[in-house]
Amino acid sequence: MPTSGLTDIEGIRVGQVSDFDAITGCTAILCEHGAAAGASIQGGASGTEEFETMSPWHIAPQVHGVLLAGGSAFGLEAVSGVRRYLEQRGVGFPTGYANVPIVPGAILFDLGIGKANVRPTREMGEAAAVAATAGPVAEGCVGAGTGATVGKMFGMKQAMKSGVGTCTVDAGAAWPGVKVSALVAVNAFGDVRDVETGKLIAGTRVAPASAELAGTLRQMRERPVSGGLKRENTTLAVVATNARLNKVQAARVAFLAHHGFVRAIEPVHTSMDGDLCIALSTGTGEAPVDVLGAAAAEAVARAIARAVRLARTLGGVPGLAG
Secondary structure (H helix, E strand, C coil): CCCCHHHHCCCCEEEEEEECCCCEEEEEEEEEEEEEEEEEECCCCCCEECHHHHCCCCCCCCEEEEEEECCHHHHHHHHHHHHHHHHHCCCCEECCCCEECCCCEEECCCCCCCCCCCCCCHHHHHHHHHCCECCCCCCECCHHHCCCEECCCCCHHHCEECCEEEEEEECCCCCCCCEEEEEEEEECCCEEECCCCCCEEECCECCCCCCCECCHHHHHHHCCCCCCCCCCCEEEEEEEEEECCCHHHHHHHHHHHHHHHHHHEECCCCCCCCCEEEEEEEEEECCCHHHHHHHHHHHHHHHHHHHHHCCCCECCECCCCC
16 A cells, blocks of 8 residues: 555645644645545534635636644634745636635644644745645644644543544556545544554543543543533545546545544544545546545545554653654
């Protein structure tokens, strides 16, 4: 299985910038030649920008980049940095007066770790775009996943560190050469399961000094939480394929990719999470939408597991990578 991640898809470049003092960052995904795009939001607490451009009813036929960031709503400022970088390269939707880069953005909540008053800025977004390459994608506590955590039912004191994960899968032997890749910044309220064994591998711990997992869903059913549940989460996924899709088909792949969330996160798509997925199509390959959606779900599930397995301890929050 390829290990480069999202950049296994031709036409995709990824750049990431982290502030390890403030424990936040952003991930820029560039498709400068344009990509048909669609989105699906299944969580109840999303924060987005320019998502309407991916609607089949919108005049823009393609997007030119995606920005994922920490910082909650403040982090949306970083999207303008990617837009500025692309404009300087002459990339964008032609208007006759200027080329306007179409760059949807999405944020996750990481203000509970590090410095809450320092968030991704336009300059950080631009730096992430400048850093974008077609090489292997860094995973763990980097980019939009720098401040990501999982298992926050009892707050940060019993949470675990997470980050960015990425994975590529083939569409199948019947569709030679067609690939689907996922990049996921995992900042879930719930726990993460290993997709092979079904066992929980990261999430809410039974006590601050313990490595034993409490089982968030079981705890929700058996005991109330003083002050209510924390609405400070979100898992962000971008899937890309070298198959040819229109905007409607891309939206369907994004929708089907959420089955990967369901396989890897428990509970998932809660009112405390802003879970969403963006699908990008940059190629000319041929495969049915349902096949691509199934491959996207597998890539997402595996990327989610990688995001926690490769996350190191940071900001006092323990990670599986030590």
